[in-house]
Amino acid sequence: MITVLDVRAFKAEGKRFAMLTAYDYPTARILDEAGIPILLVGDSLANTVLGYESTLPVTMEEMLHHTRAVARGARNAMVVADMPFLSYQVSVEEGIRNAGRFVKEAGAHAVKIEGPHLELIGRLVELGIPVMGHVGLTPQSVHALGGYRVQGRGEEAARRVLDQALAIEKAGAFSIVLEAIPAELAREVTARVQVPTIGIGAGPHCDGQVLVLTDLLGLSERVPKLAKAYADLRRVIGEAVRAFADEVASGAFPDETHTYR
Secondary structure, eight states: OOOHHHHHHHHTTOEEEEEEEEEHHHHHHHHHTTTEEEEEEOOOOOHHSSOSSSSOOHHHHHHHHHHHHHHHOSSSSSSEEEETTTTSOOOOHHHHHHHHHHTTOOOOOOEEESEEEEOHHHHHTTTTEEEEEEEEGGGGHHHTTSOOOOOOHHHHHHHHHHHHHHHHHHHHHHHEESOOOOOHHHHHHHHHSSEEEEEEETTTTSSEEEEEEHHHTOOOOSOTTTOOOOOOHHHHHHHHHHHHHHHHTTOSSOOOOGOOO
């Protein structure tokens, strides 16, 4: 099984690696068998699976439910659970309690926390719960950031992102997601921190890259600039279900092959 030490070794060895979101058992099995080393049960679950307009409404219980399913499907990959909005911001104690639930109840191997919650990161690491950091565009702060906008443009903003990344590393995080920041800034952050960086919309210089699975598979209605569709499963699924409906209407399905005698 992939561990925190393995992920740290990726950077030391100069090995680029992939992380993908996963939300259910069958998908986790497929990604695990394909050799993806880290599966993130992202709070993007809110948009991609549950139909919310942003990540903010998703609850701990919803995140726990889907993390359990992914953990059952992952035999080798590390499972990282995204801590949802207001599950850790209210107090360190509540953050510890909720992170513990992901590990103890849902089978996650680590949690991801947006922003520089340094005391919480340090306490979780002390308690044996690995933490993945996240700087740049942090979707749980979308209202404060003025929308889904590139972060770290300009000297002051870039310094803030770099300082946050360095502080999160010092607090004990084993890796840091860099989201929607200029490639030059991501290159500097990656060079300055000793832990792996994982980019999404942060250019080619990060140690790893992450995509939301529904974007990669072409299931999203709109693929954002920071993502790439490697398939067009919206079309494939649509064609399959229309073919099924047509055969039902015509009486062609079920035929003799699919009928018990």
